[in-house]
Amino acid sequence: MSKELFRTCPESGLQFHKPAELLMKAHAVVAVVILLIGGIAALLVTLTRWPAVHLLPADRFYQLLTTHGVNMLIFWIISFEIAILYFCSSTLLKVRLATPKIAWFAFLLMLAGIIVNNAAVATGTASVMMTSYVPMPANPNFYLGLILFAVGALIGCFIFLATLVIAKDEKTYEGSIPLVTFGALTACIIAVFTIASGAIVLVPTWLWSLGYINNIDAAMYRIVWWALGHSSQQINVAAHVAVWYAIAAIVFGARPLSEKVSRTAFFLYIAFLQLASAHHLLVDPGLSAEWKIFNTSYAMYLAVLASMVHGLTVPGSIEVAQRAKGYTNGLFQWLRKAPWGNPVFSGMFISLVGFGFLGGISGVVMGTEQINIIIHNTIYVPGHFHATVVIGTTLAFMSLTYFLIPTLFRKQVAFPAIARLQPYFFGIGMSVFALAMMGAGTLGVERRHWDMAFTNATLSFEYPASAYTMMGIMGLAGMVAIVGGAMYILVTVVSVFFGKSVESESSYGIATSRVMRAEPIVIPDGGHAAAGKWGFAAPGTFLLAIFFLVVFVLYYAVNWKYLASVWPLS
Ligand code: HEM
Numbered sequence: 001m002s003k004e005l006f007r008t009c010p011e012s013g014l015q016f017h018k019p020a021e022l023l024m025k026a027h028a029v030v031a032v033v034i035l036l037i038g039g040i041a042a043l044l045v046t047l048t049r050w051p052a053v054h055l056l057p058a059d060r061f062y063q064l065l066t067t068h069g070v071n072m073l074i075f076w077i078i079s080f081e082i083a084i085l086y087f088c089s090s091t092l093l094k095v096r097l098a099t100p101k102i103a104w105f106a107f108l109l110m111l112a113g114i115i116v117n118n119a120a121v122a123t124g125t126a127s128v129m130m131t132s133y134v135p136m137p138a139n140p141n142f143y144l145g146l147i148l149f150a151v152g153a154l155i156g157c158f159i160f161l162a163t164l165v166i167a168k169d170e171k172t173y174e175g176s177i178p179l180v181t182f183g184a185l186t187a188c189i190i191a192v193f194t195i196a197s198g199a200i201v202l203v204p205t206w207l208w209s210l211g212y213i214n215n216i217d218a219a220m221y222r223i224v225w226w227a228l229g230h231s232s233q234q235i236n237v238a239a240h241v242a243v244w245y246a247i248a249a250i251v252f253g254a255r256p257l258s259e260k261v262s263r264t265a266f267f268l269y270i271a272f273l274q275l276a277s278a279h280h281l282l283v284d285p286g287l288s289a290e291w292k293i294f295n296t297s298y299a300m301y302l303a304v305l306a307s308m309v310h311g312l313t314v315p316g317s318i319e320v321a322q323r324a325k326g327y328t329n330g331l332f333q334w335l336r337k338a339p340w341g342n343p344v345f346s347g348m349f350i351s352l353v354g355f356g357f358l359g360g361i362s363g364v365v366m367g368t369e370q371i372n373i374i375i376h377n378t379i380y381v382p383g384h385f386h387a388t389v390v391i392g393t394t395l396a397f398m399s400l401t402y403f404l405i406p407t408l409f410r411k412q413v414a415f416p417a418i419a420r421l422q423p424y425f426f427g428i429g430m431s432v433f434a435l436a437m438m439g440a441g442t443l444g445v446e447r448r449h450w451d452m453a454f455t456n457a458t459l460s461f462e463y464p465a466s467a468y469t470m471m472g473i474m475g476l477a478g479m480v481a482i483v484g485g486a487m488y489i490l491v492t493v494v495s496v497f498f499g500k501s502v503e504s505e506s507s508y509g510i511a512t513s514r515v516m517r518a519e520p521i522v523i524p525d526g527g528h529a530a531a532g533k534w535g536f537a538a539p540g541t542f543l544l545a546i547f548f549l550v551v552f553v554l555y556y557a558v559n560w561k562y563l564a565s566v567w568p569l570s
């Protein structure tokens, strides 16, 4: 193994394999360009759903909704995830990336897929939206683009796995792989399952769109499509949870409270997520009520449990690390004294809280067979998933970017004042946006509807004025979030392409990450002397968790009560 193929980052101590580094950069740059395209579509779509503006005509609305959904949920997130997989294998394990040449081939396939798919949507002949349910037909290139992209991503997953094998062979680490890499491995395993399901559903659909197959069963399509659609969300969750752990380690030198518990929680994702796909089929005919209730109301909770474990151990480990540094006053001094001006931290923490409170609680409510019907197919649904994939995943990836700019790209973060505020604009804007959508959805406003007023419809329907207010708040908050997204793109693009290079100091004083290098951190006294109240190592986090549970139980109960009122039996 020739040494000049590696460089060591002076600030973080991370060791980059140069061919891997180039690949990570390429994937990250493509991801950000896609985010820009998805963001422009987000702006236009939001301005249309905002009743006072109602910008686009119907056909453009559905076309841009397709552009937005596919670019954001598939191309942006997965491109960034491939960069994360290469980082978590090659960089964290200090090993060469397996087969960089094939990795470039995979990159090109993904890029070709993005172009082919977007070109198909741009012609206006593939406005079938993200879910592309048959028998609604799209231009064959819509499916072909997705297939090319998926094959590229699948190759990327195998390169990640092969790199782990090389690291094990060459003994570049001791003991088991670090937790962050373990999280990435979880994401990778789920991705292989997801992409296989994608192939099973999209290849026949592509052949059908070309005329080689004359019928695809709509119900069967939905079952297999959601094996893809839901599982891919679990890739995102595993990946952004790994990013949370990484950032807790980077910023605080925090160590997970219990590695075993965290690893077990990752394993629960692999074991239970496929069953939870059933929550997308809750009103589908042909599936029994028992099947739906078992898979969503029982099996799903084991995957939810895993997220709650991570949601507890990440802030818990930060609290323990902060207390060890002397922030021991009261229950929350550790949190008040956290580096709120560092976007690596603030973005990650907003991501964690927003994902848990908004995404998590609404997800369980929606996933419960009985109360789902209150908000089924309303705008509550995008309210929920913007809390998970935007506040949870996207914001976590954004905060990681502020770490990668100095370490991977070797550039200073441009416009630090903007970077500092960015997570607040994006995170708070998105939170209000998602809550307003949930509010409007609870009042019945439909999802994916071009005109909530049903102008000139044969059967008219009047929403209460409050539904319009909610949609107005959604529009305004959406604009704040868009500004936050634009700030991110401005900072990253200017830093990476026009930024000053990093000499010896990084702009964010990023501490060396020991957990990511799988070495134990020595906190004086194991952190115990410094630790908390009432015999808890992390009492503040414990109190937050209790608060979470109370909110959770109340909201859940309110929905059952509400169900009784929307369905009067007398
Ligand atoms: C500032 C940021 C964003 C804004 C303002 C925004 C806004 C919207 C709006 C208004 C809709 C249409 C909802 C409907 O009519 O049913 C939508 C749909 C959607 N958004 Fe976003 N979004 C943003 C970011 C994102 C991101 C980062 C992702 C994914 C990572 C995402 C994924 C989706 C998906 C999958 C859909 C559904 C598309 C479909 O129905 O086929 N969005 N978004």
Ligand SMILES: [Cu+2]
Binding pocket: 229, 230, 233, 276, 277, 279, 280
């Ligand atoms: Cu799902």
